[in-house]
Amino acid sequence: MIEWLLELRALLLAPSHNLQVIFLGVTFLGCATGFLGCFLLFRKKSLISDTVGHATLPGITLAFLLGGSLGFDEKNYALIALGGMLFGWFSSLGVKWLQVNSKIKADASLAINLTFFYAIGIVVKSIIPHSGFADSSGLEYYMFGMVASMVTDEALLILWVSLGAIVVCSLFFKELNILCFDEDFARVQGLPRRRVDEGLMFLCLLVAIIGMSTVGLLLVMAMFIIPPATARLWTQSMRPTLIISALCGALGACFGVILSATITNMPAGAAIIVSMAVIFALSLLIGLRKGILVRKLSVLKLERRLAENQFLRAAFDNLEHQQQVRLLCGLPFSKQLADVDFNPQTVVDNRCWKVSKLRSVLSRLKKQGAILVRENKLVRLTRKGMDLAIETARTHRLTELYLLEHSEVASLYIHQFVEQIEEITTPEIARELNELFEARLKEELIPLEPHEKPLS
Amino acid sequence: MSTPLDESEKAVLSAKHLTVCYDRKPALWEVDLEIPAQTLTAIIGPNGAGKSTFLKAALGLIPSNSGSINFFNQPYEKVKHRIAYIPQRGSVDWDYPINARDVVVMGLYKSMGLFRWVGKKERAQADEALDRVGMLAFADRQIGELSGGQQQRVFLARALVQKADLYLMDEPFVGIDATTEKVILRLMQELKTEGASVVCVHHDLPTVADYFDHIAMLNVQVVASGAMVDTFTEEALKKCYGGRSDVLTKLTDSLARLEELRRPL
Known part of the structure; x- marks a missing residue:
């Protein structure tokens, strides 16, 4: 481990020229895939892009064979890129054709095309060694990628194509935006929907082909899908999504390169995708927007608040019950009630609370200064606790009253509803309720339990 | 065009022999309909009467089998900048990372032209429209975080920034709150006084006479159309909601079966 860290330090402090070139290439590739991928994601084309990625294989193998038989260098880059793009394009047409001309649904159509084209690629690949023109050893390079062999020209090509793709997408941002959000509106506005879609697919294919020598054509499409999905977990608007996605793409790509440079036999392509997936997993956990931790925390907070409110209200009901007689004597009851010790367990008896839940609620209330703990496990509400309890009970009963009088919910059903009141009454609603009942409640600070009131 | 302008614009929307079929079942059959300028028109009819289909076919969202629809006496393609459409709230991706203002700005995309980015001017226009529907605060x-009614008002604002002469709305009063309903009604009146026309698919019969001044009753065919006071009668309602013509349904069913047999596999 220490050895690895030392190596990492040496590598980062003084990267070799070769490594600098690689970093340049993959950074831009990551940016472009992350950027373009956002539109693929929102056009719901993630799956089709994967199919297209796999379908480049027969094109590449055929170009390999053709190049060999025509006497070119069998690793003729332009020919191979062209072949790959051509077959990628075929497959995207094939997906659509199958869907339109048969009853096969989208998912099956995608699966059929993916496996079909890939299988053709494998078949052609197996022919290559017997053909006598070329040896298939170079093919692995395109299938699985080989970052280490990236030369300056290649990195520059990636740079220019990536920048170009990003610029084109930015220029057509309006069109892409409208199409991703509201397809019908795009059509009514007379937007050339199919041309925009095809343009997007073409750009993605172009970037994928340029990038396939980096991560390999089998995995390159993951670079288009994982970063946007990651960005989605952090923000709610489009521009930040694009930027974060591009950054995640670049970051994942660089991490992957570092991993593969420092660990022997670690293929860069796979390492890049794994890095991206790790970033995604972390975002899933701690992402600001819909991160699991954030959501869990807010649910926990809500539940705690609910439990506290429920306890306070129950305590109030309980005390009120005990003091009914004295209440009728006309004394302001909050004063009387505040000085009574009570057993917290009896308060929540009919709520089936676990002992641990009660204990944690009590300790939190104590910390807030709402209750005092007395001897014999008894507790007492403080002034503050009493105020809180009265407020909760008041809001609760006003809501109940409101539902009984103003909604068409039968009074029998109100009971089922009542337990949710705390969850749904916001401070704003409480204020409105107070205003609504203000005139009627001039004398009473708090109405009696509505469903216990005798019907008049 | 030699015809005088006001003459040619008498009808904001006119359909001639419009027929639309879904899988050989007719949704609209030989529809002839003229909607005059500066009216608030309701299209009513029972479920499956083809009300939404009519709007969608008019806008070219679904193909029509025969007949034609003209707006301002011209085909849709030529005058689409004068028409704003507010769809039912189903067709959008609610999880898309976009805020209310940017949705409204989308209404300006067409007039901005290619390669131009949204700037201050467009945002200010959007804010103005949002203010008009009482949504500036949002x-x-x-x-996706807005309520149904609020979303509807945002889409209304998106239509408003288009400064159209004809507003087509698909069930704008469905699933909304009282505030939104008031806003839509106020806007409809304002638009009318400004000289625009509004065509709404509507299905709440009790309110139709209060909200609109012109009506088209549709049940696959046009049952009646004209000014509200003359057209919205009990007799017409019975005819409209009395059910589809049985013979027509049976005829098209047998036609569909025949075609199915003939279709090559």
């Missing part, structure tokens, strides 16, 4: 909210 301009920065993500669209």
